[in-house]
Amino acid sequence: MKTEIERIWHWRSTALVTAVLLTVGLLAVSFGPVNLDFAKIVKTLLGMDGGLSSLDRTLLLEIRLPRVALAALVGAALATSGAVYQTVFRNPLADPYLLGAAAGAGLGATIAILGGQNGFHAALPLFAFLGGVLAVIATFFVSGSFYADPRSLLLSGIAVGSFATAIQTYLHQRHSAVLRTVYSWILGELTVADWDTVKWASIYIFFSLLILFSIAKKLDGLMLSDEEAYSLGIHPNRIRIIAVGAATLATATAVSASGLIGFVGIVVPHLVRGLLHRATNRALLTVSLAGAAFLVLADLGARTLLAPAELPIGVLTAFVGAPFFLFVLRARRLQP
Amino acid sequence: MSSKFLSKFVIALFSFTLIFAPNAQAKEYPKRIVSLSPSATEIFFAIGAGKQVIAADSYSNFPTTAPKTDLSAFDPNVEAIAAYKPDLVLLSADSNKSAEVADALKKLGIKVILEKAPTNIQGVYNEIGQLATATNHRTKAKKLVRNMQDKIAKTIRKYRAPNVRIFHEIDNTYYTATSNTFIGGIYKSFGVTNIADAAAGADKSGYPQLTAEYLLKSDPQVIFLADAQYGEGAAMVKARAGWSEISAVKNGNIVELPADIPSRWGPRIVDFYSIVGKALSAVK
Numbered sequence: 001m002k003t004e005i006e007r008i009w010h011w012r013s014t015a016l017v018t019a020v021l022l023t024v025g026l027l028a029v030s031f032g033p034v035n036l037d038f039a040k041i042v043k044t045l046l047g048m049d050g051g052l053s054s055l056d057r058t059l060l061l062e063i064r065l066p067r068v069a070l071a072a073l074v075g076a077a078l079a080t081s082g083a084v085y086q087t088v089f090r091n092p093l094a095d096p097y098l099l100g101a102a103a104g105a106g107l108g109a110t111i112a113i114l115g116g117q118n119g120f121h122a123a124l125p126l127f128a129f130l131g132g133v134l135a136v137i138a139t140f141f142v143s144g145s146f147y148a149d150p151r152s153l154l155l156s157g158i159a160v161g162s163f164a165t166a167i168q169t170y171l172h173q174r175h176s177a178v179l180r181t182v183y184s185w186i187l188g189e190l191t192v193a194d195w196d197t198v199k200w201a202s203i204y205i206f207f208s209l210l211i212l213f214s215i216a217k218k219l220d221g222l223m224l225s226d227e228e229a230y231s232l233g234i235h236p237n238r239i240r241i242i243a244v245g246a247a248t249l250a251t252a253t254a255v256s257a258s259g260l261i262g263f264v265g266i267v268v269p270h271l272v273r274g275l276l277h278r279a280t281n282r283a284l285l286t287v288s289l290a291g292a293a294f295l296v297l298a299d300l301g302a303r304t305l306l307a308p309a310e311l312p313i314g315v316l317t318a319f320v321g322a323p324f325f326l327f328v329l330r331a332r333r334l335q336p
Numbered sequence: 337m338s339s340k341f342l343s344k345f346v347i348a349l350f351s352f353t354l355i356f357a358p359n360a361q362a363k364e365y366p367k368r369i370v371s372l373s374p375s376a377t378e379i380f381f382a383i384g385a386g387k388q389v390i391a392a393d394s395y396s397n398f399p400t401t402a403p404k405t406d407l408s409a410f411d412p413n414v415e416a417i418a419a420y421k422p423d424l425v426l427l428s429a430d431s432n433k434s435a436e437v438a439d440a441l442k443k444l445g446i447k448v449i450l451e452k453a454p455t456n457i458q459g460v461y462n463e464i465g466q467l468a469t470a471t472n473h474r475t476k477a478k479k480l481v482r483n484m485q486d487k488i489a490k491t492i493r494k495y496r497a498p499n500v501r502i503f504h505e506i507d508n509t510y511y512t513a514t515s516n517t518f519i520g521g522i523y524k525s526f527g528v529t530n531i532a533d534a535a536a537g538a539d540k541s542g543y544p545q546l547t548a549e550y551l552l553k554s555d556p557q558v559i560f561l562a563d564a565q566y567g568e569g570a571a572m573v574k575a576r577a578g579w580s581e582i583s584a585v586k587n588g589n590i591v592e593l594p595a596d597i598p599s600r601w602g603p604r605i606v607d608f609y610s611i612v613g614k615a616l617s618a619v620k
Contacts, residue, residue: 032547032549033547033549033550033553034549034550034552034553054581055552055553055555055581056553058552058578058581059549059552059553059578059581061578062577062578063548063549063552063577063578064549066577067548189509191509191510191545191547191548192508192509192510192548194576194577195577196577303547303549306535306537306538306544307535307547307550308534308535308546308547308549308550308554309535309537309538309539309544309545309546309547310510310544310545310546310547311538312545
């Protein structure tokens with residue numbers, strides 16, 4: 001009986017978050033630094049007569065829509081990989097940033113750009129992925145074990161992240177001309193989003209998310225002891241490697257498409273778990289949708305708060321995320 | 337030779353030195369200048385003080401005879417500077433810990449000029465005057481300034497383009513410069529409309545980042561690519577999603593600015609005025 005209630009609640013929450021995402025998406029498409037007539041936007045999107053003028057049409061279809069789409073993809077990727085890292089490392093504070101994965105991915109992407117990989121195409125996320133995986137492995141070895149004490153995992157993640165950032169800063173100093181664009185990218189931004197970026201980002205992100213969704217049930221098994229997991233027919237280490245690999249690919253793609261946007265991976269999973277009153281990876285889809293909604297909303301702020309100037313989105317997410325992080329940290333400490 | 341004669345000779349030599357003592361004042365002018373600003377290096381050479389410059393920072397690539405070293409202009413290192421035994425150091429006020437570095441150099445008995453980036457063309461003339469006074473090249477500097485003023489006035493008169501909409505691109509994420517900046521002031525002197533000015537409230541120093549939507553909507557008629565020196569070309573701008581709608585792209589008025597000239601407030605700023613003027617004259 002109870003499981004049935006849980007299932008109903010689960011689907012309700014997914015539906016709720018989907019509705020939120022659609023609403024936020026509609027807002028993001030309707031509002032921007034340039035005012036577009038809403039009725040005309042709808043007509044244009046539906047391919048009806050009486051839509052926007054040629055310029056406004058281009059503005060909507062070539063500038064605004066790909067940006068909203070990229071925000072949604074990046075948000076989903078960061079939130080989902082955050083939730084997965086938290087499960088795999090049994091650590092509520094694990095997130096792509098604190099584990100050093102994002103910094104490693106950033107370093108990988110920087111080296112790729114230095115090597116002549118210009119713009120976002122098929123190869124950049126793969127270099128970022130390589131950097132991210134190496135960083136996670138390093139964090140993991142430094143901290144000693146999978147279920148290291150949360151503090152030691154976080155500390156080694158921060159150290160590995162700082163190390164990668166140091167190398168990146170050094171490269172940046174030495175090759176300021178080539179890596180000039182990397183500078184604004186460090187803060188995280190979606191300023192230059194086009195359909196080509198969206199295409200490649202969606203390929204990698206959907207691929208990783210599908211893998212993660214498909215092993216969601218088994219991820220719950222990781223919350224048990226390894227022996228119990230084996231008795232349920234789950235190979236814990238195999239699942240961990242697949243999960244961390246897929247989460248890191250999603251993170252790396254997000255980082256190479258939009259720079260370092262922090263705190264999404266920690267705020268969103270905790271919000272969703274708070275909403276569900278339970279920590280299960282069967283809610284991974286809900287986490288993805290919520291992540292997408294969160295970043296689309298943040299990007300709407302980035303585009304409009306200082307319009308016609310841009311506010312780096314990484315600043316916005318950190319502004320919301322950092323206090324939230326402290327809140328989670330404190331709530332954990334107060335637990336018996 | 338008697339010792340008396342010798343002492344007379346010594347006295348004569350001494351008085352000879354005394355008579356020509358004013359010559360000794362020339363020592364007050366620096367002979368071993370370290371210039372840690374590419375703009376100042378260009379000015380030193382243009383006013384005839386080039387021979388007094390013994391070392392210049394790693395970006396001082398003009399004129400080619402400038403004694404470029406690997407000294408950093410952004411991160412000045414006191415020991416590395418002192419190793420050149422300079423009698424004058426020109427330090428950019430925008431460099432890292434410039435006040436502390438200046439103090440440390442002064443303690444070593446080295447004169448320091450702390451150079452503030454000028455906010456307008458008058459600031460350039462002032463700096464030329466200041467460097468000329470410090471190096472004893474006032475006459476040549478006055479001539480240089482007059483020459484620059486004449487050429488610039490002529491260029492502006494010839495190419496004035498009231499209300500032509502321009503966009504100055506600093507990088508490919510649409511950072512730009514408003515009319516309140518040094519470079520923005522140069523565009524403004526032609527009477528143009530700088531589309532960045534609408535975002536002037538967003539960044540007090542005058543370098544906001546524009547949203548792509550606004551950029552497209554404000555439809556600049558000329559685009560100046562300051563990032564051309566970093567590989568961003570007109571062809572890449574044309575290929576950007578949606579940019580084919582912009583007048584400047586439609587009419588091919590995209591200017592790939594040469595390296596250094598727009599970002600240095602030396603004598604070559606005159607060339608920048610003519611580049612801007614010619615580009616503006618292409619707008620019908």
